[in-house]
Amino acid sequence: MTDFIPLCEPEIRGHEWKYVKECLDTGWVSSVGAYVDRFEQEVAATVQCQHAVATSSGTAALHIALLVAGVLPDEEVLISNLTFIAPANAVRYVGAWPVFVDSESDYWQLDPSKLADFLELQCRFEAGRVVNKISGRRIAALLPVHILGHPVDMKAIVDIGQRYELPVIEDASEALGASCGQEPVGHLGDIACFSFNGNKIITTGGGGMIVTDNSDWATRSKYLTTQAKDDPIEFIHSDVGYNYRLSNVQAAIGCAQLEKLQEYTGCKRAIAERYTRELLDLPGLSFNSQADWAESTFWLYTVLIDEGKFGLSSRRLLKILAVQNIQSRPLWQPLHLSEPYKGMLSTSCEISEKLYAQALCLPCSIGLSKESQDRVIEAIWTAYYEGKAK
């Protein structure tokens, strides 16, 4: 039996052991410590933001970002339809409602023109508020999700945000290290969230970060993530807070991982370039390419399979690869079709539905060997020829 090739596994090859040992040796293992401060400062510097607040997960970061951006119960947040479900869940945690916006077909990110049309045609303006004509609810924020390591067209999104006076919350969980023009992802909207879950480009085991230039929002984020403590000595709280802290041990891993960010995005890009080169000639296969205004990190390398031309569906290819011990995954079910969110308001979503049907994410761990890449490439070519022969 050949070795299992996982989709995307963490890479530990820096100072993780050293920094974690230091936490254990000094007893600074819990929710405060020098590594938490350092990790916050270094992530802020990496994405050129003034402030960063570490959190226990990317989902927790999104929850707090929505709160500090002023999203209230029974308001609405315009959000990418094709994404991991976490940001939609975070919208529900604050009691607000997601409205789903389709992807564009070039880079598969939130479509700014559908977003603009929705605001223009489906909303009205009263007393400085944007109100959804169908639901009667106030639109409170925009939540674009940079999927698969490629940025959303943020120039267009920020323009729309300014025009309608809506805060822009970036879900940058999958795109640390990416940029739009000269601007790093995370510094494009008003506030942004990162995840350091095990499958992300760098990991702390589990964790997240809020970044922003808004010092009030940063202070409030720190307050809410640390149980809304009002006094350093007395147990006095004037708000419902959360325990969303990142531990010093996790932050120590994060500091070691962050030192490798450039190297790791370089590995991801090289894997993507190789796959694209080697699979380019296959009929019916296309790729998540990079816009000329963007720098993608190719976090999760994904192909689209046109069954009519390739001869096999994406799900059929998934099974063929699985038999050969190669893990691949489809993209996420578009949220307007998902059980908790079906029937909720959305734009037309034919692009995300097509992407969902056709997409397959291929193994692309940072440490994926050339031999493993060869196995994946050969397995796909063989599947194509065998499909043809039938």
Ligand SMILES: *Cc1c(COP(=O)(O)O)cnc(C)c1O
């Ligand atoms: C991973 C991810 C999250 C959630 O991050 P956790 O740290 O697992 O809570 C949120 N949004 C997107 C787009 C993600 O990919």
